[in-house]
Amino acid sequence: MSGRTTTVLTGAADGHEIRVPLIEIEGEIDGPTLAIIAGVHGSEYPGILAAIDFSRSIDPAVLKGRIRVVPILTETAFYGRAEAVCPIDGKNPNRVFPGDPNGTYTDVVNHLVFERAVRGSDCVINVHGGDIFEALVPYGGLGECDDQSVTDRSRELALAYDLPFLVTFANKSSVSYGYDLNTAANRAGIPAFLAEAGGNGLPSEEFTAVHFKGMRNVACAMGMLDEEPVRDHQTRETKSGFWRIGKEGIFEPLVQLGDEVTEGQEIGVLTDWFGDPIEIMTAPHDAWIIAIVTTPAAKANAIVYQVAYAETE
Ligand SMILES: [Zn+2]
Structure with a gap:
C-alpha cells in the first residue's frame, strides 16, 4: 500500500537502549528502492536536515518504487554532539558496516540499519556533512568493489548527485572488522x-540544499520521480x-578551501606553544584542497588536509 510511514527501530547493547528513526515512502507505482542513510556521523547536520526535508517532499502518489530514509544513524552521537565516533563504544560508525548483532553498540546499530534499510535496495547514499573540526568542498566518494557493474552504477548515481568532485581513495584506511557504508553495500x-x-x-x-538537490x-536518475535533474x-x-x-603544535593553514596547490608550495605552518615556527608544510604534489581541518590543535602526525588530484599523479 502506498504512503509514508515512520518507525523507530529498537534494540539494546552495552547497557544502552538503541533507537533509530526510519522513514519509508511506498510509491503508488512499482519501481526501484532508494536508501538514504544520514547522520552516519552525528554532528554532520546538513545531510541530516536534507534527508528529513527530502522525505517530506515526496508525494507517494507520483513516486515509482520506495524510498527508505534513516535521518540519524546514531542517536547518542547526535545528542552528544560527537565528532567521528560514537560516544558509547568509541567506534567510528563508518568503519564498522555491515555491523554485527553480537558486537558493541555501534555494531548492533549498523546491523539493524543494514538489514532493515540497506539490504534489498537498488542504491544507497552514505550521507555526510563534514565533521565538527573540518570545512570541505562538497564531494562524492566511491568505495572499493570487485563487481564492475556495481562500480559503474555507483559512479553513475554519484555523478547524478552533482557535486564539484567525485573521488576514489588511493590509500583508504581500513580496519579488519568492517567497512564504510558504501563499500559494505557494494x-x-x-x-x-x-x-x-x-x-x-x-x-x-546552503549545504542542506546541496544534499537535497x-x-x-x-x-530522478533511477526513474522514481518524473522530474528533470538539476545540474550545476x-x-x-x-x-x-x-x-x-609531522610534529605536534598549533597549525595555521596558508591556503584556502578549494585552492589548487602545486608541488613544493608552502601550505601550512606549525608553531609551538610559544609562537615559534617548528615546521613548514609543503605540498607533496599538485592537488586541490577539498577539506581543511579548521581547529588549530594538531597532534603529531595529524591529518590537516584532504586533497583531490588527477589520476595520473
Ligand atoms: Zn562523516
Whole structure:
C-alpha cells in the first residue's frame, strides 16, 4: 500500500537502549528502492536536515518504487554532539558496516540499519556533512568493489548527485572488522556512494540544499520521480588522499578551501606553544584542497588536509 510511514527501530547493547528513526515512502507505482542513510556521523547536520526535508517532499502518489530514509544513524552521537565516533563504544560508525548483532553498540546499530534499510535496495547514499573540526568542498566518494557493474552504477548515481568532485581513495584506511557504508553495500551487490557537504557543526542552509538537490537528482536518475535533474557542476573525477603535519603544535593553514596547490608550495605552518615556527608544510604534489581541518590543535602526525588530484599523479 502506498504512503509514508515512520518507525523507530529498537534494540539494546552495552547497557544502552538503541533507537533509530526510519522513514519509508511506498510509491503508488512499482519501481526501484532508494536508501538514504544520514547522520552516519552525528554532528554532520546538513545531510541530516536534507534527508528529513527530502522525505517530506515526496508525494507517494507520483513516486515509482520506495524510498527508505534513516535521518540519524546514531542517536547518542547526535545528542552528544560527537565528532567521528560514537560516544558509547568509541567506534567510528563508518568503519564498522555491515555491523554485527553480537558486537558493541555501534555494531548492533549498523546491523539493524543494514538489514532493515540497506539490504534489498537498488542504491544507497552514505550521507555526510563534514565533521565538527573540518570545512570541505562538497564531494562524492566511491568505495572499493570487485563487481564492475556495481562500480559503474555507483559512479553513475554519484555523478547524478552533482557535486564539484567525485573521488576514489588511493590509500583508504581500513580496519579488519568492517567497512564504510558504501563499500559494505557494494560488497552486498548494491550500488552506493558517499556524499559530503557541510562542516564545522553548522546546520548550513546552503549545504542542506546541496544534499537535497543530490537526493532528488538520484531519485530522478533511477526513474522514481518524473522530474528533470538539476545540474550545476561539471564534476571532476579524481583520486583523494590525506595530508598530515609531522610534529605536534598549533597549525595555521596558508591556503584556502578549494585552492589548487602545486608541488613544493608552502601550505601550512606549525608553531609551538610559544609562537615559534617548528615546521613548514609543503605540498607533496599538485592537488586541490577539498577539506581543511579548521581547529588549530594538531597532534603529531595529524591529518590537516584532504586533497583531490588527477589520476595520473
Ligand atoms: Zn562523516
